[in-house]
Amino acid sequence: MATDVHRPVTAHAVRVEGLTRAFDGRAVIDDLRLDIAPGEFVALLGRSGCGKSTLLRILAGLDRDIQGTALVPRRRAVAFQAPRLMPWKKVWRNVLLGLPGRPERAVAERVLDEVGLGHRIGAWPKTLSGGEAQRASLARALVREPDLLLLDEPFGALDALTRIKAQRLVGEVWQRRGCAVLLVTHDVEEAVLLADRVLVMDGGRIAHEQRIDLDRPRGITDPRFAALRAGLLERLGVDTAAEAS
Amino acid sequence: MSISHAPPSSPEPDISAMSKSERPGAERPGPGPLDLQPVVPAFSRGFRVPRWVRRTTGPIVLLAMWQVLSATGVLTSDVLASPGRIAQVGWDLVSDGSLPTAMGTSLRRVASGLLLGTVIGTGLALVSGLFRIGEDLVDAPVQMLRTVPFVGLIPLFIIWFGIGEAPKTAIITLGVTFPIYLNVYAGIRGVDSQLVEAGESLGLSRWGLTRHVVLPGALPGALTGLRYALGIAWLALVFAEQVNADAGIGFLMVQARDFLRTDVIVVCLIVYAFLGLLADFVVRSLERLLLQWRPTFTGR
Numbered sequence: 001m002a003t004d005v006h007r008p009v010t011a012h013a014v015r016v017e018g019l020t021r022a023f024d025g026r027a028v029i030d031d032l033r034l035d036i037a038p039g040e041f042v043a044l045l046g047r048s049g050c051g052k053s054t055l056l057r058i059l060a061g062l063d064r065d066i067q068g069t070a071l072v073p074r075r076r077a078v079a080f081q082a083p084r085l086m087p088w089k090k091v092w093r094n095v096l097l098g099l100p101g102r103p104e105r106a107v108a109e110r111v112l113d114e115v116g117l118g119h120r121i122g123a124w125p126k127t128l129s130g131g132e133a134q135r136a137s138l139a140r141a142l143v144r145e146p147d148l149l150l151l152d153e154p155f156g157a158l159d160a161l162t163r164i165k166a167q168r169l170v171g172e173v174w175q176r177r178g179c180a181v182l183l184v185t186h187d188v189e190e191a192v193l194l195a196d197r198v199l200v201m202d203g204g205r206i207a208h209e210q211r212i213d214l215d216r217p218r219g220i221t222d223p224r225f226a227a228l229r230a231g232l233l234e235r236l237g238v239d240t241a242a243e244a245s
Numbered sequence: 246m247s248i249s250h251a252p253p254s255s256p257e258p259d260i261s262a263m264s265k266s267e268r269p270g271a272e273r274p275g276p277g278p279l280d281l282q283p284v285v286p287a288f289s290r291g292f293r294v295p296r297w298v299r300r301t302t303g304p305i306v307l308l309a310m311w312q313v314l315s316a317t318g319v320l321t322s323d324v325l326a327s328p329g330r331i332a333q334v335g336w337d338l339v340s341d342g343s344l345p346t347a348m349g350t351s352l353r354r355v356a357s358g359l360l361l362g363t364v365i366g367t368g369l370a371l372v373s374g375l376f377r378i379g380e381d382l383v384d385a386p387v388q389m390l391r392t393v394p395f396v397g398l399i400p401l402f403i404i405w406f407g408i409g410e411a412p413k414t415a416i417i418t419l420g421v422t423f424p425i426y427l428n429v430y431a432g433i434r435g436v437d438s439q440l441v442e443a444g445e446s447l448g449l450s451r452w453g454l455t456r457h458v459v460l461p462g463a464l465p466g467a468l469t470g471l472r473y474a475l476g477i478a479w480l481a482l483v484f485a486e487q488v489n490a491d492a493g494i495g496f497l498m499v500q501a502r503d504f505l506r507t508d509v510i511v512v513c514l515i516v517y518a519f520l521g522l523l524a525d526f527v528v529r530s531l532e533r534l535l536l537q538w539r540p541t542f543t544g545r
Contacts, residue, residue, distance in 0.1 A: 086440060
């Protein structure tokens with residue numbers, strides 16, 4: 001990418017400036033500014049309807065009715081809240097869907113092994129459990145070797161135990177791959193657990209930014225973890241003092 | 246609140262009057278000997294007639310009644326031939342080769358009409374389903390033509406195509422085109438937009454999206470359309486063959502009508518029903534093969 005002289009050469013995986021997206025005259029994203037460094041894990045928090053999913057869709061190139069600048073790497077991949085696997089294609093064909101050329105089954109096998117789904121490579125998507133389907137969706141994103149991985153509440157629909165495993169998996173994959181990640185979530189704990197930097201979105205822009213300098217792997221029992229979590233919850237308008245009593 | 250679980254026989258607990266008022270459990274009657282009832286397993290209720298026996302009893306009784314009525318002369322052969330006679334005539338028609346020949350002719354007509362109608366219906370549905378301009382140009386005229394009863398066009402078709410095979414194929418084609426068009430079109434438009442978006446995010450081109458997302462997603466609808474189309478194809482065949490035919494099952498029936506042969510007519514009706522069942526079986530097999538990704542078709 002850096003060799004392409006027609007594109008601005010930056011040390012960013014994402015560079016957004018003055019971004020505005022309006023629905024029927026109402027600005028959901030309003031003059032937003034956002035930089036993500038290569039390899040950085042950024043979590044985006046916000047109340048529902050604050051525009052965080054819209055921002056992700058813009059970065060994914062799915063929403064182009066925008067004003068302003070949004071620079072993203074060419075190789076990017078999305079995992080949605082629903083796995084969105086094509087039910088008429090077996091898991092490995094889903095993983096390879098849209099890849100250029102005629103990739104071999106082994107390519108899918110490798111990445112499915114990475115997410116621990118090698119044993120379901122030939123299964124129909126509708127026979128997968130929720131957690132398995134979400135891992136297949138993650139594999140489909142990873143096989144593209146993205147420089148930017150966009151995750152749109154990928155754990156939202158999972159049960160509590162599966163979610164913990166899936167979060168751990170995403171953390172491991174990120175550390176191994178070293179790609180930049182933007183995780184959209186409404187789970188503060190998840191954000192503090194995984195991200196280098198947590199952004200809180202409000203009123204169509206980034207209203208608050210919190211660097212998370214805790215060592216990995218992080219434990220939720222760490223008092224500093226609890227403090228960060230409480231601070232972010234307060235930013236989101238949740239009174240943690242009431243919760244503690 | 247654990248106090249409410251204390252056995253009622255225990256002495257009045259020594260607690261303040263404040264909590265006394267909120268102890269509903271203390272007033273409940275004690276757990277005396279309960280009247281227990283056994284839950285009887287459902288399968289142990291004696292001998293039951295197997296389901297298939299019960300289900301075949303009705304038709305057999307009906308057939309027997311029919312035979313009895315015919316044998317006693319209540320039902321004359323001018324009105325309806327007896328089952329035994331029908332079986333005999335059916336066998337004769339098969340052995341002298343007239344029924345297989347007629348079946349072959351009729352099958353050929355249905356097959357060609359079905360093929361043409363499926364191609365035209367699918368083609369039109371693709372044009373109007375995949376392109377907005379196609380929808381604007383194609384959908385309105387098709388929806389208008391759809392309301393014309395296709396059987397009513399037989400006279401016009403005879404004027405246009407004469408009395409050979411062409412008007413018969415044309416009437417079946419016309420009948421088949423609309424259910425195919427409607428269902429394929431609805432199938433295309435009913436494809437989950439989330440999947441289309443996912444395909445887009447995977448970098449699929451327009452053609453790739455059509456091939457990998459839209460068309461497979463429209464397939465269940467298309468197969469439903471095919472089943473409707475089959476039903477209509479047989480119906481159209483009956484109409485087409487009873488007008489100016491010189492071969493086929495409908496021709497056999499018209500001939501039989503002229504000679505008051507109710508036995509031959511019933512044999513032809515049975516053949517129609519049998520062919521319809523056969524066609525349905527073919528589509529079911531097709532569904533099982535093409536839709537095996539659906540949880541209801543796990544290939545068992």
